[in-house]
Amino acid sequence: MPTGVAMRDARRQLFDAAERILLRDGPNALTSRAVTTEAGCAKGVLHRHFADFDAFLVDLVLDRIARVEAQTAELREAAGTGTVAGNLTDALTSLFGSIAVAIVSLITFRDELRVRLRRIRPPGVPLATEGVAMLASYLAAERELGRVAADADVETLALTLVGSGHLLFAGREGEPPERAAVLKVVTTVVPGTAS
Structure with a gap:
């Protein structure tokens, strides 16, 4: 994955990527790696915005x-x-x-x-x-x-x-x-x- 590339509204992109995975492949396929790959960003981007993957999922649900x-x-x-x-x-x-x-x-x-x-x-x-x-x-x-x-x-x-x-x-x-x-x-x- 590319590094050093600025993402606009990274949270939104990660949420949208997670939604696409959920709809396409179901909850079994939803991993931090799958989300960042789908969003086209490095895995570290998710962990810069969220304490862990479950914190990301909580915020996804709240969104x-x-x-x-x-x-x-x-x-x-x-x-x-x-x-x-x-x-x-x-x-x-x-x-x-x-x-x-x-x-x-x-x-x-x-x-x-x-x-x-x-x-x-x-x-x-x-x-x-x-x-x-x-x-x-x-x-x-x-x-x-x-x-x-x-x-x-x-x-x-x-x-x-x-x-x-x-x-x-x-x-x-x-x-x-x-x-x-x-x-x-x-x-x-x-x-x-x-x-």
């Missing part, structure tokens, strides 16, 4: 959580526009069509990562927990607008959508489910949202 939190604001702003079912379908597809399923696998695969995340985060599965919060916030906004039943338990609906979405997207070899399949889950879990 991806921040993306879901940004998506939460966008989804909540969408309340009252489009259809509830369409918005939920798009949100689930965005959440699980990205790195979320691979991150859940990574956390399951790496004991030390799981232990470190438990020390700094609330209970729950990273990204899935944030996904539930995102959907519950959106459903609450739609309930206030009268587009979701007034007595709807938005927390339970969101939990059910995330669990169902995870199962729908998990185990696929790069091919996400058809939009119609995601929409069917949404309209089944949250009745009356198809129109």
Whole structure:
């Protein structure tokens, strides 16, 4: 690997490289050497920015959580526009069509990562927990607008959508489910949202 070559935003490049490896090859293939090779940098670059590989992985997960939190604001702003079912379908597809399923696998695969995340985060599965919060916030906004039943338990609906979405997207070899399949889950879990 070349040395002495400046990298712009090395953390971002390393995170993006790790994401590509996770999506392409799974958690077994994710090593510090694989990440630096994928990022096109010397192995020392990773260790200059992170105490160890598990610290890198913790920051990767936290970075991806921040993306879901940004998506939460966008989804909540969408309340009252489009259809509830369409918005939920798009949100689930965005959440699980990205790195979320691979991150859940990574956390399951790496004991030390799981232990470190438990020390700094609330209970729950990273990204899935944030996904539930995102959907519950959106459903609450739609309930206030009268587009979701007034007595709807938005927390339970969101939990059910995330669990169902995870199962729908998990185990696929790069091919996400058809939009119609995601929409069917949404309209089944949250009745009356198809129109």
